[in-house]
Amino acid sequence: MIRTALLALLLAVPAHATRVVSLNLCTDDYLVLLAPDDVVALSPLAADPALSVVADAARALPWVRADAEAVLLLHPDLVLAGPYGAATTLAALERHGLRVERTGLPQDFSQIRAETRRMAAVLGDPARGEALLAEMDARLAAIPPRPPIRALYLEARGYTVGAGSLEDAVLRAAGIADVGAAGRPGLEAIVKNPPDLLVVADPAKYPSLATELLQHPALRNIPRRTVPPALLACGGPWTAQAAALLAQ
Numbered sequence: 001m002i003r004t005a006l007l008a009l010l011l012a013v014p015a016h017a018t019r020v021v022s023l024n025l026c027t028d029d030y031l032v033l034l035a036p037d038d039v040v041a042l043s044p045l046a047a048d049p050a051l052s053v054v055a056d057a058a059r060a061l062p063w064v065r066a067d068a069e070a071v072l073l074l075h076p077d078l079v080l081a082g083p084y085g086a087a088t089t090l091a092a093l094e095r096h097g098l099r100v101e102r103t104g105l106p107q108d109f110s111q112i113r114a115e116t117r118r119m120a121a122v123l124g125d126p127a128r129g130e131a132l133l134a135e136m137d138a139r140l141a142a143i144p145p146r147p148p149i150r151a152l153y154l155e156a157r158g159y160t161v162g163a164g165s166l167e168d169a170v171l172r173a174a175g176i177a178d179v180g181a182a183g184r185p186g187l188e189a190i191v192k193n194p195p196d197l198l199v200v201a202d203p204a205k206y207p208s209l210a211t212e213l214l215q216h217p218a219l220r221n222i223p224r225r226t227v228p229p230a231l232l233a234c235g236g237p238w239t240a241q242a243a244a245l246l247a248q
Helices: 002-012 025-034 068-072 087-095 109-122 126-141 166-173 187-192 209-215 237-247
Strands: 020-022 039-041 078-081 100-102 150-153 197-201 224-227
Touching: 020 025, 025 078, 025 109, 025 126, 025 237, 068 087, 078 087, 087 100, 109 126, 109 237, 126 237, 150 166, 166 237, 224 237
Parallel strands: 020 039, 020 078, 078 100, 150 197, 197 224
Antiparallel strands: none
16 A cells, blocks of 8 residues: 555656756746756757846757647656746647746745745755855845935836836845836926836847837936846846845
């Protein structure tokens, strides 16, 4: 009886995957950092330094589109995906018996800790996950206290973030009060009641109408700090670097 129960328990626990395909930018980051030797293919976005924190490593690795036939030809034993998108492809892969794991979208450092541990367990290397979190916590702990400062995180097309967002969590970790309200206040409102600091993403390689507002002359007198967008594209241990940059 005991032997039968033990066998059933072992069969219920997924074996450590050794051939892993990632179809999502966020899972690209986790896969390369937690199990680089198990990568079969990443998403096409993995090698874009504006979006991916593992772009340098990803350039030397294969990539695949979120196409069921293309993925099946790679014979993975695990497919990583985001919570949204590629639904038809993922359903087809699961019908073929492939194991699919979908990542969450952490919006604060507590959720990042939970998601990193979950992904590390999925990829069979909890110790590496703990090492990433230890580095993250050390970086956050090293941020010195600062006098109160009001900041507005201004995104493309003039949108702002607010409470409950990843950007808000980063500002708070840096000791900065987020005065955004997850809306589109407009240029006049910002100039009328300017924050102490504007926080924006690093300028894009190519100009865009979507980011034109960020360069408006009326905002030039407000101090600003920039953050690499890859640090905030997906919440992960690397996101602590954004808080450390803002705290400088």
